Amino acid sequence: MLEYQEFCLRAELEGSVVEAWVAAGWLIPETTEGPRRFSEADLARARLIRDLHEDLGVNDEGIAIILDLLDQVHGLRRSLRELSEALSALPETTRVRIQEELRARRRPAQV
Amino acid sequence: MSASADPYTVLGVARDASQDAIRKAYRALAKKHHPDLNPGNKDAEERFKQISAAYDILGDAEKRARFDRGEIDASGAETPRQNYYRDFAEAGPGGGAQRYESREGFADFAENDDIFAELFGRRAGGGGAHIRMRGADLPFHLHVDFLDAVNGATRRLSLPDGSTLDVAIPAGIRDGQMLRLKGKGRPGIGGGPAGDALIEIEVVPHPVFxxxxxxxxxxxxxxxxxxxxxxxxxxxxxxxxxxxxxxxxxxxxxxxxxxxxxxxxxxxxxxxxxxxxxxxxxxxxxxxxxxxxxxxxxxxxxxxxxxx
Structure with a gap:
């Protein structure tokens, strides 16, 4: 957990910018009451937003869209990973059956 | 390729390129290779590191001049490994990024399949995000007279909530065909769209035709x-x-x-x-x-x- 001051310092951000990002929902502090605290993940997320804004020239609207899609991608990737773990626990014959079904669906698209 | 490759080559710009051209080239490459925009691509990080290192030198006119004179080399600009957001997002539940995750966009998969309902229908993490789901489809069974099916007709359905729904039966509809009325099913959850009314048509046989x-x-x-x-x-x-x-x-x-x-x-x-x-x-x-x-x-x- 990072104290507010340390977070701003390491993220190289003004407190007012952090507040604006929290208000926009781009950052969600670990704590809902009392002094704000952030995690290392929040710090990395703040750096990503800075990269988008400063280095890649994305405006606020663009950042909101990117974050939204990125959060969906990570949700999807986690779901996919859970599915892959669940599949690996199945018997070999079942896995082969699923593979065949997938292959059968893919074939027409490749033609 | 090492991180100390020639920065002009890395950015793909001429040695006499303007600062503006260098910035543009960097942005185009960074957009493509930023590790957080390529969550599953392991190569993106190394590539992005080279691009950043190159731009660190060439993006600054003074540093660029010193590099051109041979006073500094490309390796001097290597930056320590950064923790990217994707590393936290890919981590387990303790990674701290899970409360940002959203599976709402995939709720449609959860509707008709138990396995995907397990994946997308529940929220794995805690946090402030709310569930937004499409409402369920409402099934109906409708008897249609033979001649109404042949010629077309309008029939009135009574919905569970007491309201009525006028269903236009298209001329020529067949026995067993399904009519889908968009948005006439159960209301959505958390601002999600309503489901559809699914009407299975049963055509009653005719004594003559x-x-x-x-x-x-x-x-x-x-x-x-x-x-x-x-x-x-x-x-x-x-x-x-x-x-x-x-x-x-x-x-x-x-x-x-x-x-x-x-x-x-x-x-x-x-x-x-x-x-x-x-x-x-x-x-x-x-x-x-x-x-x-x-x-x-x-x-x-x-x-x-x-x-x-």
Whole structure:
């Protein structure tokens, strides 16, 4: 957990910018009451937003869209990973059956 | 390739490129290779590191001049490994990024499949995000009269909440067909869209008409007199009675066509009606007919079970 001051310092951000990002929902502090605290993940997320804004020239609207899609991608990737773990626990014959079904669906698209 | 590759090559710019051109080249590459924009691509990080290192030198006119004079080399700009957001997002539940994750966009997968309901229907993490889901589809079963199915009609359904729903039954609908009324199902959750009303159509058979694709078939009883002498008879069709001419000497099993009196098609045309004649003798024996048949030489000579 990072104290507010340390977070701003390491993220190289003004407190007012952090507040604006929290208000926009781009950052969600670990704590809902009392002094704000952030995690290392929040710090990395703040750096990503800075990269988008400063280095890649994305405006606020663009950042909101990117974050939204990125959060969906990570949700999807986690779901996919859970599915892959669940599949690996199945018997070999079942896995082969699923593979065949997938292959059968893919074939027409490749033609 | 190492991180100390020539920065001009890394960014793909000429040695005399303007600062503006260098910035543009960097942005284009960074957009493509930023590790957080390529969550599953392991190469993106190394590539992005090279791009950042190159831009660190060339993006700053003063540093660029020193590099051009050979005072610093590319390796001097190597930056320590950074923790990217994706590293936290890919970590387990303790990674701290999970509360940002969203699976709302995939709720549609959860609707009809138990496995995907398990994946997308529940929220794995805690946090402030709320569930937004499409409402469930509402199934209905609707009996439709044969002629309504052929000609089209409007039927009123009563919904569970007491309201009613007027369903336009398209002309030509078939038994077992499904009608989907968008947004007429159960309301969505958390601002999600409503589900659909799914109406399974059951067409009630007709005592006279039978359906054969876009055509209608009926059996038409005719008298012996009508069959022998021909004549005009009234024939029922899905859109009302029409008069049809029976040719002289028509047999049982003769099929006559009435154009355009079949099932309505989508393009506005209709199929045809096929009328199969069936000769009906009088219900009670007729002495005059018996006498005629007994005296009728032509009838005795003709054997319909022999060829010719």
């Amino acid at each position: 039978r359906r054969d694709g876009d055509d209608i078939r009926i059996d038409l009883p005719v008298s012996l007199t009508e069959a022998v002498l021909g004549g005009r008879v009234d024939v029922p069709t899905p859109t009302g009675t029409v008069t049809m001419t029976i040719p002289k000497n028509s047999n049982s099993g003769t099929i006559l066509r009435i154009r355009g009196k079949g099932v309505a098609r989508r393009d506005g045309t209709r199929g045809d009606e096929y009328v199969t004649l069936s000769i009906q003798l009088p219900k009670t024996p007729d002495p005059e007919l018996e006498k005629f048949a007994a005296d009728w030489d032509g009838g005795k000579r003709y054997n319909p079970r022999e060829g010719g």
